[in-house]
Amino acid sequence: MRPRKTTVIVHVIAWLIALAWIIPFLGVFMASIRPYSEIVSGWWNLEKFNLTLENFLKVWNHKNYPLSKGFINSFIIAVPSTIIPILVGTLAAYSFARFRFPTRDLLFLTIVILMSLPQQMVIIPVFLLTKKLGLWNTYGGLILLHSAFGLPWIVLFFRNFFVTLPVEIEEAAKIDGATDFQIYYKIVLPTSLPALASVAALQFTWVWNDFFFALIMLATPDRWVATQIIPALKGRYFIPWNLIAAASVLTMAVPVIVYALLQKYYVKGIVGGVIKG
Amino acid sequence: MRRNITPLLFLFPALILLITFVLYPTVATIWTSFLSWRGWRSTGFAGLDNYMEVLSRSSIINLRRSFLKGPPLGALLHNIIWVVIHVPLSMFLGLLLAVLLRRVKGGFLIKSVIFLGMVIPMVVGGILLRFIYDEHAGVVNAMLRAIGLGWMARTWTAYPDTALLALIFGSVWIWTGFCMIVYSAGLEGIPEELYEAARIDGASGFQIFRHITIPMLKPATMTNLMMTVLWDLKIFDIVYVATFGGPGRATTVLALEMYLDLFFKIPSNPGTAAAIATLLTLITLAFAIYMVRVAMVRK
Numbered sequence: 001m002r003p004r005k006t007t008v009i010v011h012v013i014a015w016l017i018a019l020a021w022i023i024p025f026l027g028v029f030m031a032s033i034r035p036y037s038e039i040v041s042g043w044w045n046l047e048k049f050n051l052t053l054e055n056f057l058k059v060w061n062h063k064n065y066p067l068s069k070g071f072i073n074s075f076i077i078a079v080p081s082t083i084i085p086i087l088v089g090t091l092a093a094y095s096f097a098r099f100r101f102p103t104r105d106l107l108f109l110t111i112v113i114l115m116s117l118p119q120q121m122v123i124i125p126v127f128l129l130t131k132k133l134g135l136w137n138t139y140g141g142l143i144l145l146h147s148a149f150g151l152p153w154i155v156l157f158f159r160n161f162f163v164t165l166p167v168e169i170e171e172a173a174k175i176d177g178a179t180d181f182q183i184y185y186k187i188v189l190p191t192s193l194p195a196l197a198s199v200a201a202l203q204f205t206w207v208w209n210d211f212f213f214a215l216i217m218l219a220t221p222d223r224w225v226a227t228q229i230i231p232a233l234k235g236r237y238f239i240p241w242n243l244i245a246a247a248s249v250l251t252m253a254v255p256v257i258v259y260a261l262l263q264k265y266y267v268k269g270i271v272g273g274v275i276k277g
Numbered sequence: 278m279r280r281n282i283t284p285l286l287f288l289f290p291a292l293i294l295l296i297t298f299v300l301y302p303t304v305a306t307i308w309t310s311f312l313s314w315r316g317w318r319s320t321g322f323a324g325l326d327n328y329m330e331v332l333s334r335s336s337i338i339n340l341r342r343s344f345l346k347g348p349p350l351g352a353l354l355h356n357i358i359w360v361v362i363h364v365p366l367s368m369f370l371g372l373l374l375a376v377l378l379r380r381v382k383g384g385f386l387i388k389s390v391i392f393l394g395m396v397i398p399m400v401v402g403g404i405l406l407r408f409i410y411d412e413h414a415g416v417v418n419a420m421l422r423a424i425g426l427g428w429m430a431r432t433w434t435a436y437p438d439t440a441l442l443a444l445i446f447g448s449v450w451i452w453t454g455f456c457m458i459v460y461s462a463g464l465e466g467i468p469e470e471l472y473e474a475a476r477i478d479g480a481s482g483f484q485i486f487r488h489i490t491i492p493m494l495k496p497a498t499m500t501n502l503m504m505t506v507l508w509d510l511k512i513f514d515i516v517y518v519a520t521f522g523g524p525g526r527a528t529t530v531l532a533l534e535m536y537l538d539l540f541f542k543i544p545s546n547p548g549t550a551a552a553i554a555t556l557l558t559l560i561t562l563a564f565a566i567y568m569v570r571v572a573m574v575r576k
Contacts, residue, residue, distance in 0.1 A: 018387040024405045092291035099284035116565040120535045120554040125305035148298030209398035211514045227400040252397040259396045271462035
């Protein structure tokens, strides 16, 4: 039995840390619901407190950079950029997990290595290529880029997941005359729902949160995603904290909701791939 | 016969995407770094000229400035400083929190809050850092004033001597949640019998931690080390939003310098931008391959 006193101390320390950790979030939230004048004198001052939703309305319908448009664009890009690499990646992962073919291990290793590639390493040729193909400054170009860039970790994750599935069911189906694609589609995918949830949650969040690819691939403000709008609201000498805070709260709300709803899968996606390795 | 073609068919869409948007661009970036450019038009082979030019820039390595004087020391050194400070701090805090919060009521909730830094866009992370360090609106300065250090209050990201450190400490706040979650998963994987056996043998709490917990957490430590270093090397969004590399390049990093060469210099210089990207990739890959090899030898 531990002495009671230490337990109390540990609890106090833990909750103090939690409090310290949440202060920046609290700050940006408070700034989003108060007028500018009350923010610059400190959001923690509560003597004069005017609750307002005006900041949200203002950024949502901003005359140069409406966040409403940014949200639509972010969804238009993030949803297909989640679905495409999952479909394409699970197919490839299944191939790596179940089939034998020459160069398989070398190919797989190459894909794994690509996982640590910085975004900067591909962007110049992608910029030139998509310009040539008329895909630059379009949703389609950015969707394809995100789909391809997400593939390495998705293939790795699913390959590691598929090899843990029992092979007997698939073999039985094979004897019954099912094709490889039917087995993948009707047996393997449905039994992989938890893994699919993990990957979907993470990939969607990463694409939603991405800034660098969007910065280079989307040039006209009416196609900008939400993460591009936030820095654009910041003037050179003047920072409208009320508007930036409101835009930040709204933009981070989406991944936070995904995380809250799919927390178990989200965490599994992060530690599952890496711990077992 | 069919057996031979099926694996390829399954791989085909993935390979097309990877070759077009990842593999070919990687090779083309290397090629670009060896050419000389006038704007977006290449004018011939340049050998290592782009690399020489980049490495002799004071914005990449500031040799004229003594290290002790602090930033701006150049993007490459800033990235290294970032790794040297951020990695041990985040990993230590992550381990501490993972161990501490196991026995705390509501620990799950606290963990979720700390992990939020990993969930939000890094653009918002950068905004949050700029906000907490603001002279008037920032909570950091409010705390300094509260404990009688009001004379220190200033916008910490606006001065060359404090901006880089301010961002690095801020990035600890953002990233610690990742290390904590990985360590938590590692802790759960340690069988309870090990602890019991040690306790029966009369081991102290510290001995158990030192000789059971730490060694058993080795895979988690390797993961955290690798992911944190890679994250630090690739850092871009936070710097772009919070300081744009300033003041006076005091917070610039490699990824940002690459972006500036490409879209901020007039005319653009794809050659030097590609050289910076290639250098960044070489550092990243060298570290990643080293870590994977260490991990494989352990198995």
